[in-house]
Amino acid sequence: MERKTFKLPFVHFFYILFLSHLVFCQLDYKFYDSTCPNLTKIVRYGVWSAIANDTRMAASLLRLHFHDCFVNGCDASILLDDIGSTFVGEKNAAPNKNSVRGYEVIDNIKASVEKACPSTVSCTDILTLAAREAVYFAGGSYWMVPLGRRDGRTANKTAANELPSPFESLDTIIVKFNSKGLDTKDVVVLSGAHTIGFAQCFTFKPRLFNFGGSGKPDPELDTSFLKGLQSVCPDQVDSDTNLVPLDSVTSNRFDNSYYKNLVNSSGLLQSDQVLSTDNRTASMVLNYIKFPYLFFTDFGASMVKMANIGVLTGQDGEIRKNCKVVN
């Protein structure tokens, strides 16, 4: 990209590319081509075998990557274990505890990568590639991943507790995305990740019985969809951890039916459903219903943006040997 830049005759092109170069240049598609040529194959095999054993793992890996990047940037901070009272990680933050899955998948892939190329590939790059492979194996898009991120030496449980939540308003979620350099379109596109995966009942139960203190369910919910949810998630605490697919039509397939569900009043989370009713986002939902391929290409582009949040490069951070502990 850099070499091409200097051949372009237009000065404004130069500045545009130069500016994006400042933001992204330290990451490089060929970063490990000479130091770990089999990296992609190793990650692909690890993700493939994890999904072959447990289909749901595709969504879990995608979410793990999201929860890494939104806290301290994409630095694998989420993979660090608590150590007694001396190190507080993010695994026990409210949005992660008993909810984030896939740590052992990344740890296993890291062990294979260490055998092939010791102390070379960061945990956060492995996680970024794993999320891409997971979407691909679920039938979704494929995109090129710039590499060269380094692992952080710190974690921030407080910041992990502030991850966007399904109970928050669209305004709040947009503000949180904006603070990471992502825009409203990225909110709509990345929410499309909910075309795969499951949610625990407690994440949407307030919609089922006593919505906003009304004593009634959320009127935005389709009647038969609501009945199904009420039977899996009865109004009692012991149903809180039962699981419901985020996309009830094609729950394991990465496609655009998530958006179709929204216009059919069958969005599971309130933060999903609002995308089809708010006038800042509704037209995008309709576009992704009409043009599935547009969703796929936009999803890849937004994933690359997300994977660039606050990355450590050059001499910053480190290449962890074990994703659970700093070196």
Ligand SMILES: *[C@@H]1O[C@H](CO)[C@@H](O)[C@H](O)[C@H]1NC(C)=O
């Ligand atoms: C890459 O993997 C192939 C087998 O798939 C192996 O023959 C080759 O030695 C590996 N290369 C490196 C550099 O590890």
Ligand SMILES: *[C@@H]1O[C@H](CO)[C@@H](O)[C@H](O)[C@H]1NC(C)=O
């Ligand atoms: C397969 O998936 C199950 C959960 O569905 C998990 O408990 C088990 O550890 C996985 N096995 C392997 C070999 O990954």
Ligand SMILES: *[C@@H]1O[C@H](CO)[C@@H](O)[C@H](O)[C@H]1NC(C)=O
């Ligand atoms: C951790 O995150 C919180 C909330 O975002 C922030 O206020 C605090 O400064 C962070 N702590 C460190 C050590 O970066």
Ligand SMILES: *[C@@H]1O[C@H](CO)[C@@H](O)[C@H](O)[C@H]1NC(C)=O
């Ligand atoms: C909404 O659901 C109905 C059936 O319940 C289906 O025929 C229709 O195609 C769905 N609409 C969209 C946009 O998927």
Ligand SMILES: *[C@@H]1O[C@H](CO)[C@@H](O)[C@H](O)[C@H]1NC(C)=O
């Ligand atoms: C959305 O609707 C509000 C009021 O209903 C209006 O003020 C605003 O301009 C609209 N925004 C867009 C993007 O259409």
